Amino acid sequence: MNTITSTQFNFPGQKSVYKGKVREVYNINDELLVMIATDRLSAFDVVMPKGIPYKGQILNQIATKFMQLTEDIVPNWLIATPDPNVAVGHLCEPFKVEMVIRGYLSGHAAREYKAGKRKLCGVTLPEGMKENDKFPSPIITPSTKAENGEHDEDISREEILINEIVSKEDYEVLEKYTQALFKRGTEIAASKGLILVDTKYEFGKTKDGKIVLIDEIHTPDSSRYFYADGYQERQDRGEAQKQLSKEFVRQWLILNGFLGKDGQQIPEMSEEYIASVSERYIELYENILGEKFVKADVSNIQNRIEKNVLEYLKSK
Numbered sequence: 001m002n003t004i005t006s007t008q009f010n011f012p013g014q015k016s017v018y019k020g021k022v023r024e025v026y027n028i029n030d031e032l033l034v035m036i037a038t039d040r041l042s043a044f045d046v047v048m049p050k051g052i053p054y055k056g057q058i059l060n061q062i063a064t065k066f067m068q069l070t071e072d073i074v075p076n077w078l079i080a081t082p083d084p085n086v087a088v089g090h091l092c093e094p095f096k097v098e099m100v101i102r103g104y105l106s107g108h109a110a111r112e113y114k115a116g117k118r119k120l121c122g123v124t125l126p127e128g129m130k131e132n133d134k135f136p137s138p139i140i141t142p143s144t145k146a147e148n149g150e151h152d153e154d155i156s157r158e159e160i161l162i163n164e165i166v167s168k169e170d171y172e173v174l175e176k177y178t179q180a181l182f183k184r185g186t187e188i189a190a191s192k193g194l195i196l197v198d199t200k201y202e203f204g205k206t207k208d209g210k211i212v213l214i215d216e217i218h219t220p221d222s223s224r225y226f227y228a229d230g231y232q233e234r235q236d237r238g239e240a241q242k243q244l245s246k247e248f249v250r251q252w253l254i255l256n257g258f259l260g261k262d263g264q265q266i267p268e269m270s271e272e273y274i275a276s277v278s279e280r281y282i283e284l285y286e287n288i289l290g291e292k293f294v295k296a297d298v299s300n301i302q303n304r305i306e307k308n309v310l311e312y313l314k315s316k
Helices: 055-070 107-114 157-162 168-191 231-237 247-255 271-289 301-315
Strands: 014-019 023-028 032-037 078-083 086-090 092-094 097-104 134-140 194-206 211-214 223-227
Touching (some): 032 055, 086 301, 107 194, 134 168, 168 194, 168 211
Antiparallel strands (some): 032 086, 092 194, 194 211
């Protein structure tokens, strides 16, 4: 399967390259960032050994669409998408926190709740909740932005401010933007018959000091969706929710004895399983955006990306 799991480009004006869990970011002349969404799959902050066909294209195109659908309420870093896997935007200094917002008790929050915790990132959780119940109102549960190979850690608003990770003035803007984006995302999801359960946003500052949304938004890697139809009936019966997110990969890993802890072996992913994950990502794309996914030509994906980025940079 022709996937892109690593890049070694050398673009004109290239100053540096940052390689995240899934994206590789090229700094061009300290002005532009060229962000390539690879087909790498990350779960429990661990990158899986094999890529997932079309995953990078799916993430990039969903993020691009949602940047366009939210730019009237929150400014973002995006300038252009010269290739299905590539976004080009303004150089930003990222904030060292991820803004996680949750409308429902799911995923990590549900696992913590099940373990008896009633406080998450300084936020008190109501008693008597079941997994996937809706919170009275969405809660913000930030996490630290991990360096390569490290785990993101829960952190409270108070800790962020006391340790001066983000200034109070800036953090209030991040909170306001996070709530506005989640509200808009919830409305868009509802129009597609979906529930936006939880998500995370990342922000940065441009050279002129403007706070903007960066990275991805409302993708299946950064967000969890439920099907709205039958949600309440499933809750009432104590059944698992039908969901659109990367959680199905996490659950498969858990079933195979992997939670990203030291000493644990990543289970072998067969070609059949990888193909099924790719199909699931395409299903996510089509449900989240409400449009057919068109597969890009991947016969030589490295050459295609390099050619499209070079052409774009020459036109600048």
